Amino acid sequence: MRRAFSNMALGGILILIGTAAAVAQVSGDVVKIGVLTDMTGAYSDLAGQGSVIAAQMAAEDFGGKVLGKPIVIISADHQNKADVASNIARKWYDEEQVDAIADLVSSSTALAVMPVAAEKKRITLISGAASTPIEGEKCTAYNVHYTYNTYSMAVGTGRAVVQKGGKTWFFIVADYVFGKTLEADTSKVVIASGGKVLGDVKAPFPTTDFSSYLLQAQASGAQIIGLANAGADTINAIKQANEFGITKKQSLAGLLVFLSDIHSLGLPVAKGMYLTTAFYWDRNGESRKWSKRFFERHKKMPTMVQAGVYSSLTHYFNAIKAAGTDDADKVMAKMKQMPVNDFFARNGHIGADGLHRHDMYLAQVKSPAESKYPWDYYKIVKTIPAPEAFQPPDPICPQVKK
């Protein structure tokens, strides 16, 4: 009896010490998340304020605390400029004890922040950026590429369009790393599926007047005009292609299209388009439930980027809890070890290269007649299983052990 009591006491003391130690492990006595995103530019609709709201929801849903220490969310506008992004990140890590930076929409800003984060041994949770070099030659040990990448877009949309008979392609490419990798990845898929690439034209990012690029695309005579761009660029290109009547003879394939883009375009213009997405709000009960809560705060349904911000942060908080510390190395190890299971992903796994591999969905935009209620835009055509949707780890990334 006495022995049992002393054991219990000892256990109690150990637990106390354990929690005390765990508490002491949180740097700065606060877990600080910086949401670095485009607040006013071409990508503000698909990420922007919605990403900040998603991050705040993630913190609140986690109880506002992890390991007994408060979670603080701060945000800033990187204006899609690499230098602004890396300056803010440096300041956040140096001055404001930010533990992790989330979202990082646009590949140039993500690639600018990643080396800063790696140097400071802090974590980046990329949801908005898409380029495959993020987990390839530019990969770092402290990065998670969470939501999607250009490879998964190519596999989904590129293959589906070729299979529907779109054999010849011409690309309009956003002239920076994202557009170029999206074009390269899609070209590979098109050729592998038996299609042909006739040519491409690079448009600066961001572009408002696509007329000269569209005319080149028209002159190429390709069946499919692949739009290797995103956000406002895609919207402008699609609208202008419609105005020029190009869509009567040729079809457009938006290689990266977000829910917010469809909302801006309207179903009469966008109907029938194929797109690949990591998340659709109306896919099942769980996603609907979360999205409706999000809608109440943002007045817009979430894009996959915004849902990804929430899910990646929740996974990050869980990893801190499991590791008992916010030390970046230990938290990264936990994040890569624990599967992701929530409304966003089923059995998602983060690889050694930092890429989160999970199922993707090929969707088709509904016609106005099929759409029954607001934001009823997609029908999910098929689920692309994770091994097919994402490339295997590339040995060019030093973290990948052969």
Next chain:
Amino acid sequence: MIAAGFNRAQWGYAVLVVVGLAAPFYVYPVFAMNVLCLALFASAFNLLLGYSGLLSFGHAAFLGAGGYVTLEVIRAWRLPIELAIIVGTVVAVLLGIIFGALAIRRSGIYFAMITLGFAQVVYFLVLQMPWTGGEDGLQGVSRGKLLGIVNLQGNLAMYYFVYAVFLAGFWIIHRTIHSPFGHVLRAIRENEPRAISLGYDVDRYKLLAFVISAGLSGLAGSMKALVVQSANLSDVHWHRSGAVVLMTLLGGMGTTLGPSVGALIVAALENYLASYGSWIAVITGGVFIACVLAFRRGIVGEIRALVKRSF
């Protein structure tokens, strides 16, 4: 009296040097380094605008070229950083010779347009050349070690290095302004035909001023790129050429300290208003208009005028 050998201006400089030494303990060092680089850039620009009366609208080309070249030679050739800075500066000097030789044949708005044209050529080269990384720029280049000994990865060590380079650059500008050469420049600014009639080879003076200005801008660009360990398109964009005009006018054109004060104000606005995103441009625009309307001589210029009137 200890101050026997010091006049009032020298005392002023001594105080400023001490402020500079103490700065990294009170403000964020990376911010302070950025201010120093921009201050050197604006001071170099002022040598041209304030003392030679030449409004260049393409100085970003030199800043950016210095930065890109410095990082690239560190990355590709593994040059030690002091050599890399020299290479960056030399490239800016060469660019300065080419641009300057052609641009100084014209004056006023035509001079500005020619320099802008050249700067745009550099911008598009940087955008399209394979080694500059286009929209992504050059990233993640290590600061390395100074002379193989001092590790510059720490912000404090880097600050004092930047500070030393800034002081050296500032000293060169100061010497240039107060040398006979500087007086000839001012004579050209005030009345070019008269300077010609006095027998000065005006073009040579202008070209030399242009090249010194370009070289020091390149030096500022090299340092700036090393501080943030990246070179980006915004360093060569014409916005940067406009910003340096703003800094110089805000602080006081044709004053030694003015451009540095202007650089401090513009950098502080950018830093502390970062959360307002693209609204910064609107706010700096407003400050610029207020400055032009209310105190035309710029901040330092107005203070100097005030001091002259009161004493």
